[in-house]
Amino acid sequence: MSLWVWILLGAAAAYGLKILGYLVPASWLKHPLVGRISGLLTIGLLASLVMLNTVSVDQGIALDARVGALVAAAVALLLRAPFLLVVIIGAAAAAGLRLLGFP
Known part of the structure; x- marks a missing residue:
């Protein structure tokens, strides 16, 4: 895989974790x-x-x-x-x- 694919996968994983943080009950x-x-x-x-x-x-x-x-x-x-x-x-x-x- 290309370096850019890994960078984009890392960015998507970070964004996904951020979205999951909003789903945690208050x-x-x-x-x-x-x-x-x-x-x-x-x-x-x-x-x-x-x-x-x-x-x-x-x-x-x-x-x-x-x-x-x-x-x-x-x-x-x-x-x-x-x-x-x-x-x-x-x-x-x-x-x-x-x-x-x-x-």
Whole structure:
């Protein structure tokens, strides 16, 4: 099969799952357990994506300026900085670490 056939099949599957989501009864979605599980899944997925994008290079692990930027951004979040400031602090930390010679 061609690559475009797989892309179209994937898009159709994603759209089908979205349509199935509208068919779930509202009473199921109002259950407290469903809300708690969906909130925890969202946090877990976001954390795993951040870590994957921070330390992965090809098929290995690399500790570079991105890790320092993530630490700086985490400290800014702990100090309750506004989100835009957190992004700026993370970018500045990465730039500073790269200026100091970290890859």
